[in-house]
Amino acid sequence: MIPVSKAEVQKPQNNVYPEGMYKVGRDIAPGEYKVVSTGGDSYLEVTKDSTGGFNSIITNDNFQGEKYITVGANQYIKLNGCVLKSK
Template sequence: MTFQQPSPPPPDHGAHGPFGLGTPNGPARTADHRKTWLKYGAVAFISLFVGVGIGATGSADTGKGTGETKAGPRPTSTVTETAEPEPAPTVTETETVTAKPKKTKKPGPATSFSGEGEYLVGEDIKAGTYKTAGPEDEWGCYWERAKDASGEFDSIIANNNLNGPGRVTLNNGEYFKTNRCQEWTRVG
């Protein structure tokens, strides 16, 4: 007769199944049991991550994954800037020219003058006939021809008070006095 060895009974996973996850209707495992599974799961995940990282660095440098790494040339980037060319210096040539002065008329007596002042005809103003537009203000325009600059009544040759435009003829050597008049201009 042959004896058969009885086979061991299957493990009892209880209501949680083989992985401790439990069934929807079964009782829950204790909190310590869950913490243990979480700890082992986290260690496994970190180990997997570290192993993949080590394997990747070994194969990236050598292409064989031996774990030996050699330092080799690394690519570099170069930035080139183009400098603006400096402008060429400007050469300035200077030529000195001596200009001959133009012949100018000898300054002579004026042919127009202010309506306020005393003038010697032939020296300060040119002899001739002059006109004015009249008084500068409401007080009128006074003019006087005199034989000298003494201011005496006897030296007056002619005089007039104008309320509008006027004319006077002046001769060389006479003195012409004007007050409150607009500018006098030679007309002949």
């Protein structure tokens, strides 16, 4: 693990962010995004910090297919089995 301040800023590849965790306002801009399952069940989580604690969760969802999510500055978004499409 490394501190966020020392982590490389993540950039989309072909307008797609692969599964992982991203800080809004640093790795991705605040706004609305399309989230697409990469097959089977997918998990999406938006949190107020990066601790991974239950009390940090703002919203989460198990889903298939695609959905839209809105994220705000300084939140974190975690993608598992899905990708985030930027504009």
